[in-house]
Amino acid sequence: MNNFNNFSSLSSRRQFFKFAAIASTSAIFSVALQGKKIPGAIGLRPRSAIALSGTPKAIAKSSSLQTASNNSTVRMGVVGLSFYRVVGGVVQNVLESLGHQVEIMEGPHAEIFPVLGQEDLDMLVAVWLPTGHGPLFEEYGTQATALDPLYEDAQFFWGIPNYLPDDIQSIADLTRPEVGAQMNQVIQGIGPGAGITRLSQEIMSRYNLEDAGYSFRTGTEQEWVGAFEQEVEEDNGVIIPLWQPQYLNQAYEIRRLDDPLGVFPSPDRCSLVVTQNFRDRFPSNTLETLNRIALGVDAVTEMDYLTNVEGLSPREAASRWMEQNQALVQSWLSPSS
Numbered sequence: 189m190n191n192f193n194n195f196s197s198l199s200s201r202r203q204f205f206k207f208a209a210i211a212s213t214s215a216i217f218s219v220a221l222q223g224k225k226i227p228g229a230i231g232l233r234p235r236s237a238i239a240l241s242g243t244p245k246a247i248a249k250s251s252s253l254q255t256a257s258n259n260s261t262v263r264m265g266v267v268g269l270s271f272y273r274v275v276g277g278v279v280q281n282v283l284e285s286l287g288h289q290v291e292i293m294e295g296p297h298a299e300i301f302p303v304l305g306q307e308d309l310d311m312l313v314a315v316w317l318p319t320g321h322g323p324l325f326e327e328y329g330t331q332a333t334a335l336d337p338l339y340e341d342a343q344f345f346w347g348i349p350n351y352l353p354d355d356i357q358s359i360a361d362l363t364r365p366e367v368g369a370q371m372n373q374v375i376q377g378i379g380p381g382a383g384i385t386r387l388s389q390e391i392m393s394r395y396n397l398e399d400a401g402y403s404f405r406t407g408t409e410q411e412w413v414g415a416f417e418q419e420v421e422e423d424n425g426v427i428i429p430l431w432q433p434q435y436l437n438q439a440y441e442i443r444r445l446d447d448p449l450g451v452f453p454s455p456d457r458c459s460l461v462v463t464q465n466f467r468d469r470f471p472s473n474t475l476e477t478l479n480r481i482a483l484g485v486d487a488v489t490e491m492d493y494l495t496n497v498e499g500l501s502p503r504e505a506a507s508r509w510m511e512q513n514q515a516l517v518q519s520w521l522s523p524s525s
Contacts, residue, residue, distance in 0.1 A: 260288050261289040261290070262283050262291070262310050262466070262470070263309050263310045264276065264280065264283075264290055264292050264309065264312075264313060265292075265295070265300050265303060265309040265312040265313065266292055266293070266312075267314065268294045268295050268296050269378070269409055270409065270435070270492055270502065271433055271434055271489075271492040272314060273294075273495070274491035274492055274502045274505050274506050275314060275338060275488060275491075275506075276313045276502065276506075277491075277501075277502045277505065277506030278491075279313055279460065280506075281503075281506060282477060282478065282520065282521070283474070283478075285521065286474055286477060288474065296382075297321070297324060297379060297380075297381035297382045297383075298380055301321075301328040301329075302328055305327065305329070305330070305331075307331060307464075310462065310463055310465060310466040310469070310470075311461060311462045312460070313460060314338060314458050315329070315334055315458070315459055315461050316342050316456040316457070316458050317334060317456055317457060317459065318456065319383065319453040320344065320383030320384075320453075321383055323386075324381065325461075329461060331464050331465075332461045332463050332464070333464075333467075335460045335475075335478060336482070337458060337482070338458050338459060338460060338481060338482065338488075339433065339482070339484050339487075340458075341432070341455045342431070342457060342458045342485070343452070343456070344384050344387055344430075344431045345430055345431070345432075345444045345447070345452055346359055346429055346430065346444075346445045347427075347428050347430045347442040347443060347444050348427055348428070349419075349420055349425075349440065349441065349443070350441035350442065351441075352443070356445075358446040358447075358448055359391060359448070360395060360449075361445075362397060362402065363396065363397065363400040365400075368400055368402070370425040371402075371425035371426065372419055372424060372425060372427075373400075373402045373403065374402075374405060374415075375388070375429065376405060376407055376411060376416070377404060377407065377412060378406065378407065378408070378409055378412045379409075384431055387429075390451050391451050392404050402427075412428075412429075413436070416436070428442070430442065432485055432489065433488035433489040433492060434489065434492060435493040435496045437489060438489055438490075438493045439496070439497055460481070480519065480520040480523060482516075482520075487513070491505040492505075
């Protein structure tokens with residue numbers, strides 16, 4: 189098990205991202221890594237969490253749960269970003285409390301959504317609708333259903349460090365020559381297929397930012413974080429395509445830029461997605477319990493911060509949050525009649 193306690197430097201943060209996934213730590217959970225890569229899906233990582241050796245108190249207290257047989261395995265896909273991993277940790281804890289084993293497949297948007305479409309997953313964590321993942325869900329989610337929201341007020345935006353001059357308030361301001369001269373004009377994004385990537389490419393076009401000297405490039409999560417942090421460490425100008433919930437909003441003072449052309453949409457809702465195969469295979473109680481999970485933007489941001497700044501694994505962060513919010517968790521597991 190890798191030591192993520194020393195988390196103050198950029199290099200240690202990058203090392204964390206290299207290994208972070210929905211996996212338990214040896215002190216709390218027992219995890220076996222299994223499975224085969226799907227041909228052509230280079231970024232997909234099969235994982236299987238087989239045995240739960242320690243249960244969050246919020247779950248362990250529940251004695252009236254209708255449980256599935258121990259060989260009732262849920263194939264759960266997780267979009268490969270840290271804020272989805274912590275939500276996956278919550279969902280995995282809940283599923284295991286109901287008696288299910290959980291096999292996890294993680295990958296970037298462009299690779300995990302096609303697996304959902306092939307129904308090689310029972311569920312996916314998670315989808316932003318109607319805009320963020322709308323095109324992907326329309327193409328690959330025809331046999332899937334989005335459950336009630338895990339959180340609402342899911343937003344996309346561009347931001348800059350708050351130490352930059354106060355007169356930079358809008359994306360349109362970026363086209364001013366004196367502003368461009370202060371900025372790293374290479375805008376680092378995350379992977380293709382992500383909603384923020386698609387919308388950022390539209391921002392580039394609508395605001396004529398290439399004519400002003402800017403370029404946008406896609407990359408990994410660690411490249412995206414690293415590009416931002418490197419510039420901030422040197423008090424340089426940098427533009428970050430961002431969203432909420434995301435731990436950087438808590439870790440840094442980031443000024444959201446106005447979008448006068450209205451490219452970024454109204455807030456989305458984020459939901460778990462289950463396939464028809466899930467509905468056919470698993471007890472109705474499992475679906476009903478998953479449908480009651482409600483987290484909120486602040487909770488996901490907090491858990492994401494715990495993994496990326498305090499060095500907890502996503503599963504540890506989820507378990508800590510659940511133990512600190514036992515009444516809410518119990519309302520999912522044992523709703524009052």
